[in-house]
Amino acid sequence: MKIVEVDHPLVRHKLGKLRDISTDPVHFRQFAGEIAALLAFEATRDLPTQAIRVDTWAGPLQVDHVRGEDLTLVPILRAGLGFLPGVQALLPAAPVSVVGLRRNEATHQPEGYYQRLADRMEQRTALLIDPMLATGGSAIAAIQLLKNAGCRRIKCIFLVAAPEGLRALEAAHPEIEVYVAAIDERLDENAYIHPGLGDAGDRLFGTPVD
Ligand SMILES: O=P(O)(O)OC[C@H]1O[C@H](OP(=O)(O)OP(=O)(O)O)[C@H](O)[C@@H]1O
Ligand SMILES: O=c1cc[nH]c(=O)[nH]1
Numbered sequence: 001m002k003i004v005e006v007d008h009p010l011v012r013h014k015l016g017k018l019r020d021i022s023t024d025p026v027h028f029r030q031f032a033g034e035i036a037a038l039l040a041f042e043a044t045r046d047l048p049t050q051a052i053r054v055d056t057w058a059g060p061l062q063v064d065h066v067r068g069e070d071l072t073l074v075p076i077l078r079a080g081l082g083f084l085p086g087v088q089a090l091l092p093a094a095p096v097s098v099v100g101l102r103r104n105e106a107t108h109q110p111e112g113y114y115q116r117l118a119d120r121m122e123q124r125t126a127l128l129i130d131p132m133l134a135t136g137g138s139a140i141a142a143i144q145l146l147k148n149a150g151c152r153r154i155k156c157i158f159l160v161a162a163p164e165g166l167r168a169l170e171a172a173h174p175e176i177e178v179y180v181a182a183i184d185e186r187l188d189e190n191a192y193i194h195p196g197l198g199d200a201g202d203r204l205f206g207t208p209v210d
């Protein structure tokens with residue numbers, strides 16, 4: 001499995017802001033969105049482009065065009081929604097496929113509650129987006145759902161990943177690509193990422209921490 005840890009000073013700076021427990025939801029969403037855009041920039045580096053002709057002030061010219069309609073952005077509810085605007089800023093024409101998963105905090109297993117995918121999934125590259133990869137259960141389930149819908153090319157964007165989650169993801173779906181701002185130390189006894197960010201969904205949306 002290809003894993004790219006995007007070790008850029010701007011990413012590290014913004015991630016530090018997210019780790020600061022005094023960062024409120026307004027700024028948490030802002031920094032998460034900015035990192036999402038920087039990770040999406042890396043994840044789309046090999047995107048195919050189409051040559052199209054345009055009229056310029058100097059006459060007709062062949063230019064590169066990214067076909068947003070060949071992609072789909074896949075936020076895992078709910079925390080993935082905090083990442084979506086940053087990725088959409090770069091890929092505004094990409095349809096959004098939503099996957100609702102909630103991790104059962106007793107068993108740590110993901111429970112599905114919603115899904116609404118784009119059409120022609122077999123022709124699209126999916127960008128799966130979620131701030132946290134902890135045990136990996138949620139991402140593994142979301143990727144299986146995309147594969148069941150015929151999707152063959154899948155890239156994942158996470159803010160923070162635990163080594164345990166990366167190993168599980170690699171065992172389940174070795175052909176996917178992962179772009180992450182940081183690979184942290186380990187999971188704690190509640191399967192939270194240490195040091196991580198705490199509960200990303202609650203911090204993004206201002207709900208009481210589970
Ligand atoms: O790798 P895992 O062990 O599956 O854990 C990671 C999942 O947990 C969080 O979502 P959560 O279930 O808390 O839902 P929320 O986004 O609604 O808060 C996070 O956003 C991931 O989807
Ligand atoms: O560290 C973690 C693990 C799961 N979900 C989160 O929001 N944070």
Ligand SMILES: [Mg+2]
Pocket residue numbers: 079199200201202
């Ligand atoms: Mg949560």
